[in-house]
Amino acid sequence: MTSQSPLAIEATGLVKVFGETRAVDGVDLAVRSGSVYGVLGPNGAGKTTAIRMLATLLRPDAGSARVLGHDIVEEADAVRSAVTLTGQLASVDEDLTGRENLILVGRLLGLKRARAKNRSTELLEAFGLAEAATKLVKNYSGGMRRRLDIAASIVVTPRLMFLDEPTTGLDPRSRNQVWDIIRMLVAGETTILLCTQYLEEADQLADGIAVIDHGKVIAEGTPGQLKASVGAGALHVRLLDPHQRPEAERLLTRDLGSAFLEPDPAALSVQCADADRGAEAIAGLTRAGVKIADFSLGQPSLDEVFLALTGHPAETEPSLETDAIEEEQPA
């Protein structure tokens, strides 16, 4: 059966329990067709479990979901016919060459032998893997493996793509390559569900974001709304001497507002949208004799987002819709 729903994914109350752990504990999602939707959360938040249920690899213990109009349990095969999954562990066969991987996937999807071969050549060239085509994948770098993984996911263009932490463990250059590919996929008509633990990644790619923690969606909105909820930017400071942190905390709190102590005992950060005020505050630290190892003005970290979203008992669910500040997406 088909559906004209404008929603590519519609999930209500999804639950998955492993033993004592409620890995996914009542997740609702609504993802528009043609968009990139980011699922943001730390390790163990339940992102992968949620994605695996939507990709028909796990049966939900409760709740239901429709992917492209098909029920993920009752019509699993119809779902599989229209989606692809790029898993956290790079879903390619390490003991085969890059070319063989793509031919195998093409054949399994029903391409004729000659077409599968042509298609593999086309993809290997497009993704900069032509020279490595006949090398075994176990000898690929992390970035090459990811690119091959994504290539395998689009041997036949999917209507929906699940990307589970596509850049975790990649160096910045490889990460940018993967981001470029994702952007081009979106420019086509593919809907993408992107799991990530990096706010920056969701910010770069996603139109909408759900923040997930302990198996629950704790906030939802555009990247701009989400960042606005924790302040548009943050000043990160690392000190030479951790013993000076209380002093630095006092000064930063005085100049910019409540400072956040990072897990690194020498580091702290504070919300700061204005570069001038940030520079003033740094100068203030120096004048007071606090030695600074380095500092930067950038996006709030995921830790800060989480603190802002979960740290205030009064706000159980931050109302992102009301105080949204739309931001220009940097190119």
Next chain:
Amino acid sequence: MNMTTPDAATLGADEEAVRKAISSTARPPKASPLSAALSFGWRGMLKVKHVPEQLLDVTITPVMFVLMFTYLFGGAIAGSTGEYLRYILPGILVMSVLFTTVYSGVALNTDLTKGVVDRFRSLPIWRPAPLVGSLIGDSVRYLIAGTVIIVLGLALGYRSDGGVGGVLAALGLVVVFAFGLSWVFTTIGLVMRSPNAVMNAGFMGIFPVTFLSNAFVDPETLPAGLEAFVNANPISILVDAARGLMEGNPSVGDIGIVLATAAILTLVFAPLTTRLYQRA
């Protein structure tokens, strides 16, 4: 915060090619069950090609067995190595091929620790295809293991009364039985935690069952209780059937039991393995 957008050159290809590659494919009709299974069989063959060490287990162990048993025990058990070779060659053929089936479970368990299984399971293919395909691929390895034994036996002076046809039929029968038995090990491969655990559990089962058969000694020399067990052991029946074919006096009854056992094992354990695989 500003991200620098990398130029297309970092992709190692021009953007146009990527765009074209992304946009170009219409969805073909689904692969048939047979074609999907054969594609997985092809994958198995490619692995043998890329990791030929895999074949060492399959070839070296049987060679050791033939040499050890023939020359170590031959004189003591049968009076001469030649006589004993004639008795045990069908038995060693069975043992070598059946030992190889354990590796099917080990390989499946190893596969599960890799991300590629997620891709297979999220493809719109006939559900048992990855398993059936792997076992078709593995059957080629069983065939190689069996052929090594027979060639070595011939080199050591084994002569068959059943002729080429009888020997090939025995080999075929053993491989068919192995295909059925390997479903048991794929099931074990899906419930155990590690490839090593599968290997240990597999051999803990197959080792005694193979030795407590008529593969190496005449059951009449055994204590009564053991003799009864050995005679009822399906492996003994398989060895008898293979021996019959190789000696030129095939027993239709034995062959029938062997084929039926293989069919039952497949009918019980293939659906079980498929279900477990889908949920793993």
